[in-house]
Amino acid sequence: MPKKIPMRQCLGCREMKPKKELIRVVRSPQGEVTLDFKGKLPGRGAYVCPNPACLAKARKSRALERAFSAPLPDPVWEALEAQMKEVPQDG
Numbered sequence: 001m002p003k004k005i006p007m008r009q010c011l012g013c014r015e016m017k018p019k020k021e022l023i024r025v026v027r028s029p030q031g032e033v034t035l036d037f038k039g040k041l042p043g044r045g046a047y048v049c050p051n052p053a054c055l056a057k058a059r060k061s062r063a064l065e066r067a068f069s070a071p072l073p074d075p076v077w078e079a080l081e082a083q084m085k086e087v088p089q090d091g
Contacts, residue, residue, distance in 0.1 A: 005018050006018070006019040008022055010048055010054055011057075011061075011063035011064060012057035013049060013057065015049075017049070019039070019047070021049070022050070023035055023048050023084070024036040025046050026042075026045045027068045033068070033072060033076050033080070034083070035080060035083045035084065044067070046064055050084070052084050052085070055081060
């Protein structure tokens, strides 16, 4: 019996994709928002494609703010965009 692949929805393009192909954005219990490349950090998670355009769409639609039930200030968005540019393309 083949193993079930966990699927998650990207907050930018709204497409269902395998969890391993997406980057987890996590809000820690202390309220800090970061990108979680390994998927192991504690806290509330939301998923975005490893594509800056998807992060921009999520920002425009305020999808991350809804997912975390908290406003995200501009410096947090800028830090997420900077981390996104550093992501290794091979996964």
